[in-house]
Amino acid sequence: MKMTPAFVIVGALLVFWASAFIIVGIPSLTMKETPSEIWRPFTPLEARGHRLYVENGCSYCHSQFIRVIDWGIGAERIAKAGDYVGIEPAILGSERTGPDLSQEGGEHSDDWNRAHFLNPRNTTPISLMPAWDFLSDGEIEALMAYVQGLGGKAADLRVKRQRDWKRQAVAAYAAGVDANIEWLHGQVPEVWRRMPNPYPATEAALQRGKRIYQQLCINCHSPIGDGNGPAQPHLNPPPLNFTILRRHLVENRYIGGIFYYQIMNGITGTAMPYFKKHLESEKIWDLANYLAVSFVGYTDANTDPRGIDASYESGWVNRYQPPALAPGR
Amino acid sequence: MINMIRKPQSASLAFMVAGAVWFVVGAVYGMFSAIHLVAPEFLPHVAPLVFGRERPVHVNTMLYGFVGTMLTGIGLHYVPALLKTRLWSEPLGWVTFLFWNLTVLSGPLGFAFGFTQGREYNEYVWLADVSLVIAVLCMIVNVTLTIMNRREPQLYVSIWYFVATFLWTACNYPLGNVMWHPATGAMPGLIDSIFLWFWGHNLPGLLITPLATGAAYYVIPRVAKTPLNSHTLSLLGFWLLIALYSHIGGHHVLQSPIPSWLKTISVVDSISMVLPVSIVVINLWLTARFVGGRVWSDPSARLVMAGVIWYIVTCIQGPLQSLPFLQRVTHFNNWTVGHAHIAMLGFGGYIALGAMWHTLPLVSGRPVYSQRLINLQFGLLTFGLTGFFIVLTMAGLVQGAAWYNGETVLRVLPQLIPFMVMRAALGVFILTASIIGLFNVYMTLRGAREQETLRHLEEAT
Numbered sequence: 104m105k106m107t108p109a110f111v112i113v114g115a116l117l118v119f120w121a122s123a124f125i126i127v128g129i130p131s132l133t134m135k136e137t138p139s140e141i142w143r144p145f146t147p148l149e150a151r152g153h154r155l156y157v158e159n160g161c162s163y164c165h166s167q168f169i170r171v172i173d174w175g176i177g178a179e180r181i182a183k184a185g186d187y188v189g190i191e192p193a194i195l196g197s198e199r200t201g202p203d204l205s206q207e208g209g210e211h212s213d214d215w216n217r218a219h220f221l222n223p224r225n226t227t228p229i230s231l232m233p234a235w236d237f238l239s240d241g242e243i244e245a246l247m248a249y250v251q252g253l254g255g256k257a258a259d260l261r262v263k264r265q266r267d268w269k270r271q272a273v274a275a276y277a278a279g280v281d282a283n284i285e286w287l288h289g290q291v292p293e294v295w296r297r298m299p300n301p302y303p304a305t306e307a308a309l310q311r312g313k314r315i316y317q318q319l320c321i322n323c324h325s326p327i328g329d330g331n332g333p334a335q336p337h338l339n340p341p342p343l344n345f346t347i348l349r350r351h352l353v354e355n356r357y358i359g360g361i362f363y364y365q366i367m368n369g370i371t372g373t374a375m376p377y378f379k380k381h382l383e384s385e386k387i388w389d390l391a392n393y394l395a396v397s398f399v400g401y402t403d404a405n406t407d408p409r410g411i412d413a414s415y416e417s418g419w420v421n422r423y424q425p426p427a428l429a430p431g432r
Numbered sequence: 433m434i435n436m437i438r439k440p441q442s443a444s445l446a447f448m449v450a451g452a453v454w455f456v457v458g459a460v461y462g463m464f465s466a467i468h469l470v471a472p473e474f475l476p477h478v479a480p481l482v483f484g485r486e487r488p489v490h491v492n493t494m495l496y497g498f499v500g501t502m503l504t505g506i507g508l509h510y511v512p513a514l515l516k517t518r519l520w521s522e523p524l525g526w527v528t529f530l531f532w533n534l535t536v537l538s539g540p541l542g543f544a545f546g547f548t549q550g551r552e553y554n555e556y557v558w559l560a561d562v563s564l565v566i567a568v569l570c571m572i573v574n575v576t577l578t579i580m581n582r583r584e585p586q587l588y589v590s591i592w593y594f595v596a597t598f599l600w601t602a603c604n605y606p607l608g609n610v611m612w613h614p615a616t617g618a619m620p621g622l623i624d625s626i627f628l629w630f631w632g633h634n635l636p637g638l639l640i641t642p643l644a645t646g647a648a649y650y651v652i653p654r655v656a657k658t659p660l661n662s663h664t665l666s667l668l669g670f671w672l673l674i675a676l677y678s679h680i681g682g683h684h685v686l687q688s689p690i691p692s693w694l695k696t697i698s699v700v701d702s703i704s705m706v707l708p709v710s711i712v713v714i715n716l717w718l719t720a721r722f723v724g725g726r727v728w729s730d731p732s733a734r735l736v737m738a739g740v741i742w743y744i745v746t747c748i749q750g751p752l753q754s755l756p757f758l759q760r761v762t763h764f765n766n767w768t769v770g771h772a773h774i775a776m777l778g779f780g781g782y783i784a785l786g787a788m789w790h791t792l793p794l795v796s797g798r799p800v801y802s803q804r805l806i807n808l809q810f811g812l813l814t815f816g817l818t819g820f821f822i823v824l825t826m827a828g829l830v831q832g833a834a835w836y837n838g839e840t841v842l843r844v845l846p847q848l849i850p851f852m853v854m855r856a857a858l859g860v861f862i863l864t865a866s867i868i869g870l871f872n873v874y875m876t877l878r879g880a881r882e883q884e885t886l887r888h889l890e891e892a893t
Contacts, residue, residue: 104667106587108579108595115596115674119603119638122678127607127630130694136621157550160484160543170687172760175840184622184689192551192618195625195688199764199831200469202841224473229845231472233482318846381840 139185141255152249155242157192166196167205176380177206201232208254209261212269215374216247218337225334228322268372276340284351291364299403300359302388303419304396312393315386328398338374345398355425359403362391401425440518441795443525444508448788450533451502452873457540458493459866461486466856480544488543488555495635497536499780503643506787507594509795510650511575514591515582524574531567535560549617553632558614565606571598589666593646600638604631626690629681637677640780645712647787648736652716655733656726661718665711672708676701683754687763702754709747716740731806735786742778761836767828770821778817785869792876801875809865816861827851
């Protein structure tokens with residue numbers, strides 16, 4: 104084959120366009136834009152937030168499609184073509200240094216999002232995300248609106264739930280320290296409230312709990328558990344001061360089940376996220392023991408009711424005494 | 433000034449020097465990005481240096497600025513040289529240089545302040561897109577007319593690749609960048625990801641690959657002092673590249689809800705890419721057969737040959753990771769980042785640097801300042817990049833396996849720390865290599881040296 108100039112130029116272009124027609128032309132002619140059941144258009148503020156998301160390169164760390172094999176945040180809904188109708192550009196992303204955001208709307212409260220944008224370490228101590236505190240307040244609000252809209256109608260449902268519960272949580276906090284804790288305990292199902300921590304609070308377990316506390320909890324609840332971490336000024340209601348729980352043990356005995364339940368499910372409406380996708384059972388119980396021992400000075404670990412010890416357990420005996428009740432209680 | 437832009441080969445030299453400068457700029461931004469993945473609070477509150485803004489500067493400056501620019505400069509030398517003529521118009525070459533580099537410059541200047549279209553590898557804003565297309569069109573005119581004025585009847589394979597690169601880019605770039613939507617540079621909806629990854633993969637495949645292949649086809653036979661092994665293999669490599677490469681962008685969104693037939697095509701053609709790649713590599717290796725020592729002991733040809741080795745590594749890994757089964761673990765994580773680095777720095781960058789060191793004396797009329805510095809650059813790059821590849825691949829497997837087994841993205845972050853620390857440390861080697869390269873270019877070209885050489889010559893006579 105003799106490669107003459109005409110042959111090279113015309114041939115290269117012909118093969119290119121034939122090839123391009125298959126891969127770009129046919130999809131352009133055949134792919135239809137049909138909204139999915141959760142799709143809705145952006146509000147003007149969300150559209151502005153979307154521009155900021157694109158212009159600031161958020162997509163280099165956050166993907167926006169859930170795959171059939173995914174387990175993590177948002178994995179309840181696999182992405183559909185109709186989720187992206189009209190979005191220009193709908194950047195699917197190529198990297199997950201941070202979590203997928205396609206279903207992020209309503210995952211967290213507005214307060215959490217604001218504190219997180221100002222400095223992600225506020226809410227997530229191990230985050231690698233840059234702080235966006237150099238953006239104007241208006242820009243942060245637009246970004247928050249966009250993020251809270253991710254997931255369309257499904258997100259709207261979650262955001263509404265966040266805001267409904269926030270009203271109740273704020274009212275409970277305003278009612279006073281003790282009333283607030285009674286309200287919080289009241290949201291935990293009855294069977295969990297009288298459940299002692301089934302994991303022994305051994306030295307090793309407390310160390311494990313401490314590590315998790317430092318990775319996930321410390322910047323809201325603070326190193327001494329009083330709820331005055333760096334995120335506190337941004338959050339309403341503020342993070343819980345664990346030390347107060349000392350006078351709110353259920354029947355002056357139980358706290359493990361309440362800790363477990365609140366860590367597992369979070370307190371929707373407040374900035375307290377759920378951790379049940381991040382932590383499996385033992386880690387939550389270890390963390391609960393760490394909170395109880397470090398900040399309440401007492402743990403109900405391994406107390407009755409209890410069953411047969413698990414085979415690895417070495418007969419750890421709980422020597423913590425419930426606090427003496429203050430006069431009048 | 434007028435004399436400078438009329439001087440034969442001056443545009444070629446300008447492109448090569450600019451490439452060496454952009455390499456340093458891109459490496460500096462890469463270094464910042466790497467540090468931020470270890471210490472996100474490094475240089476806080478500096479808006480232009482947040483990860484989301486500095487990463488596209490790094491990527492685009494390396495792709496278009498370093499590898500693309502340097503390889504173009506090399507082509508501007510070998511095209512006239514192989515055709516036994518001069519470039520049709522040296523000033524038009526400079527116009528190309530101006531518009532091309534304006535586009536590259538819009539990266540550090542624009543992205544830092546949020547002027548970006550945000551689509552990976554398609555980030556340049558519309559005006560910069562226009563500037564790049566003007567550069568490409570000027571180049572097509574210049575090269576085509578150079579071919580018309582040739583005094584060598586045969587077109588060597590490097591010429592095919594060089595001409596075709598710019599023909600393809602003139603079609604590819606506006607299409608993938610959706611230039612008919614100036615505001616966003618995107619199509620609405622899911623189909624945008626097909627346009628995006630059309631150019632996203634054609635950028636390495638139909639801009640960098642043909643330029644680098646052309647340069648390797650130029651340097652290896654020259655250093656080996658043997659004719660090219662096979663014309664037939666050259667033909668096969670060239671036509672298979674264009675027939676297959678433009679189809680494979682879909683493997684970047686293989687797990688997304690794009691049509692299944694598109695996924696099938698992209699996987700099948702990705703696997704088929706092994707063919708053109710092996711053909712090119714075999715052709716070059718057979719050319720250097722029995723004279724491997726000659727090629728390997730020449731510092732610039734060694735860089736080119738190592739680039740060819742990175743090419744085959746990249747293009748075995750690439751097709752493999754397009755397989756849906758493997759992608760379950762390798763997608764969305766640092767595995768891909770490792771792959772991108774051996775493709776762009778290993779394949780494109782090594783060949784660009786090697787061919788640049790080979791071409792620089794031919795263009796400037798001065799020997800390279802220091803062959804030992806080329807060797808040092810080779811050593812630093814090879815240590816840095818090999819380490820990068822290993823570390824990022826390991827990090828990617830840790831991430832992918834953990835996610836696949838149900839860990840959340842957040843919980844895996846602490847596991848990445850040692851890998852990210854090593855990656856930043858290895859980045860220092862690559863940054864140093866880029867600075868040494870620029871120093872070597874500067875020392876080769878600096879004005880005083882010309883007089884020194886002349887003086888030596890006078891003394892000798």
